[in-house]
Amino acid sequence: MLRYFFYIAGQLGDLFRMIFKYELEYNLNCSPKVLFSRLNTPEGLCEWFADDVDVEGDIFTFHWSKSEAKARLIALKENKFVRFEWLDNPDQDTNYFEFRINIEELSGSLALIITDFAEPEEKEDAIYLWDSQITDLKRLLGI
Numbered sequence: 001m002l003r004y005f006f007y008i009a010g011q012l013g014d015l016f017r018m019i020f021k022y023e024l025e026y027n028l029n030c031s032p033k034v035l036f037s038r039l040n041t042p043e044g045l046c047e048w049f050a051d052d053v054d055v056e057g058d059i060f061t062f063h064w065s066k067s068e069a070k071a072r073l074i075a076l077k078e079n080k081f082v083r084f085e086w087l088d089n090p091d092q093d094t095n096y097f098e099f100r101i102n103i104e105e106l107s108g109s110l111a112l113i114i115t116d117f118a119e120p121e122e123k124e125d126a127i128y129l130w131d132s133q134i135t136d137l138k139r140l141l142g143i
Contacts, residue, residue, distance in 0.1 A: 070087040094117040
């Protein structure tokens with residue numbers, strides 16, 4: 001698993017806050033088509049990402065045990081890329097998370113690359129959460 005980290009500044013009112021952009025790479029031994037259906041459909045996402053997912057148009061509502069969040073599906077390229085935009089975050093530079101499927105040309109190995117954002121003090125918890133969700137995804141895919 002490779003991790004790339006970058007800091008960017010976001011403005012909140014008159015105050016500046018530091019937001020951490022990070023990418024996580026997970027090697028998965030599965031077909032892009034099988035993985036893609038788990039990244040962009042409510043049925044696929046509720047198997048590993050959230051407890052339940054509702055969709056109305058391009059708005060996905062993700063439900064977890066005691067919370068929910070809404071995101072708009074803003075970009076999609078079949079078997080390659082999915083990007084969601086959180087509706088409760090007005091900062092367009094940091095209000096999204098995305099899934100990219102990368103296939104290594106020489107080896108044919110598949111990697112899922114996740115881009116997300118967190119405040120510095122929340123970075124480790126956010127990465128741990130993604131790691132545990134990907135463990136669930138791998139179990140689901142039989143990996």
